[in-house]
Amino acid sequence: MRKNMKYIMMLLMLSTTPIMAQELLDEIVAVVDETVIMKSELERSVSSIKQQIESTGNQVPPADVLNRQVLERMIVQQIQIDRAEQVGIRISDGELDAALSNIAQQNGLTLSQMQQTIEKDGFDFAEFRRDMRRDMQAERVRYAYANSNVKISDHEIDLFLADNELDQGEVELQHILIATSSENDAAATEAASKEAEELYDRIQAGENFAVLATQFSDGQKALEGGRLGWRPVNQLPPLFADQVNTMAEGEVTHPIRSPSGFHILKLLGKKSNTIKTQDQYNMLHIMVETNQVVSPKDGMSIINNLYDKILAGEDFSKIAEEHSDDHSSAPLGGDMGWFEINKFGPRMADVLKSLEVGDMSSPFQTEAGWHIIKFLGKKEADVTEEFKRTQASNAIRERKVQELIESWIREIRGEAYVDIRI
Numbered sequence: 001m002r003k004n005m006k007y008i009m010m011l012l013m014l015s016t017t018p019i020m021a022q023e024l025l026d027e028i029v030a031v032v033d034e035t036v037i038m039k040s041e042l043e044r045s046v047s048s049i050k051q052q053i054e055s056t057g058n059q060v061p062p063a064d065v066l067n068r069q070v071l072e073r074m075i076v077q078q079i080q081i082d083r084a085e086q087v088g089i090r091i092s093d094g095e096l097d098a099a100l101s102n103i104a105q106q107n108g109l110t111l112s113q114m115q116q117t118i119e120k121d122g123f124d125f126a127e128f129r130r131d132m133r134r135d136m137q138a139e140r141v142r143y144a145y146a147n148s149n150v151k152i153s154d155h156e157i158d159l160f161l162a163d164n165e166l167d168q169g170e171v172e173l174q175h176i177l178i179a180t181s182s183e184n185d186a187a188a189t190e191a192a193s194k195e196a197e198e199l200y201d202r203i204q205a206g207e208n209f210a211v212l213a214t215q216f217s218d219g220q221k222a223l224e225g226g227r228l229g230w231r232p233v234n235q236l237p238p239l240f241a242d243q244v245n246t247m248a249e250g251e252v253t254h255p256i257r258s259p260s261g262f263h264i265l266k267l268l269g270k271k272s273n274t275i276k277t278q279d280q281y282n283m284l285h286i287m288v289e290t291n292q293v294v295s296p297k298d299g300m301s302i303i304n305n306l307y308d309k310i311l312a313g314e315d316f317s318k319i320a321e322e323h324s325d326d327h328s329s330a331p332l333g334g335d336m337g338w339f340e341i342n343k344f345g346p347r348m349a350d351v352l353k354s355l356e357v358g359d360m361s362s363p364f365q366t367e368a369g370w371h372i373i374k375f376l377g378k379k380e381a382d383v384t385e386e387f388k389r390t391q392a393s394n395a396i397r398e399r400k401v402q403e404l405i406e407s408w409i410r411e412i413r414g415e416a417y418v419d420i421r422i
Contacts, residue, residue: 196262
């Protein structure tokens with residue numbers, strides 16, 4: 001159980017550290033705009049990352065390399081958090097507790113039990129919470145920026161579908177990035193190309209990919225051995241997708257040039273993903289809306305009266321047409337058409353699941369008001385075209401988001417005032 005907790009912490013990139021005696025004197029190792037990073041903070045983060053690397057069985061980089069990698073991560077995160085604060089992005093205690101509870105649940109623990117486990121392993125839970133909050137805040141501002149700038153047209157989806165086979169499944173990748181400056185610096189680009197080729201040769205000679213990624217990669221996942229996790233092939237940048245489609249598991253690419261720099265990929269695994277059908281449901285619906293005029297108690301009285309009329313033999317569709325407040329289905333006699341089970345919320349889905357075809361529910365309440373439904377049928381629908389267009393849109397969006405995040409991080413890193421003092 002403790003091993004699982006450490007693994008979760010590694011994936012979250014938390015820099016929580018063992019409780020230790022603090023030196024009375026501290027010093028500044030970096031200034032990031034108006035924020036300082038102290039030597040003690042860097043040492044705690046380095047100690048934690050070192051433990052995480054050791055727990056995976058990988059070789060720890062030399063101290064100067066690890067210090068440089070960890071400090072750069074801390075600088076980039078602080079710049080993102082500063083941007084989040086500027087636009088009012090914050091993580092509430094409730095959101096933080098929900099995220100922590102989710103981690104605990106994944107490990108079969110309550111939040112209190114997870115805290116006890118973390119502290120028993122020698123970690124400070126208050127720092128765990130702080131670093132979790134910072135990670136969430138940085139992630140939220142990244143995606144807020146990217147999503148606000150991503151636009152996808154029907155024409156792009158059409159072109160994507162014409163040029164791509166969608167059912168390509170997912171791949172698990174490792175990644176090394178040797179970054180290049182956005183400036184047109186031929187000498188620096190040549191040096192980065194040479195470094196990437198040397199790393200490729202070392203990998204081919206049998207050196208561990210994860211160790212080299214940890215020591216030399218400029219990618220965001222460097223300290224995780226370059227592991228990107230499972231990604232849909234059609235959500236990868238085209239340069240990557242073209243490569244992995246022809247690769248065998250365990251194969252490593254030659255360095256791939258992109259605007260960000262030179263990339264080396266290792267394919268760890270493949271799996272297929274070919275969902276093309278979906279269960280759909282059909283029902284009749286009567287709703288009595290509750291609002292400032294109709295109280296929940298009044299709504300219950302009205303719906304019960306309608307329910308009694310149906311039980312007495314009156315036609316469900318006629319009553320829906322005359323009395324339902326669901327203005328989209330009332331003109332159709334309450335017919336909701338075919339829909340996916342969760343389209344109208346979890347409460348409606350739970351009631352529908354409890355019925356057999358032809359059954360009518362008793363009155364039940366949701367946030368919108370009071371309802372009666374009649375289950376008409378279920379079918380397995382061919383949603384291939386709809387699925388393909390949704391999948392294409394998601395793939396285009398993910399590509400654009402990742403490209404925007406990479407360029408945005410380079411941009412804000414270049415704009416920030418950073419004074420490294422070690």
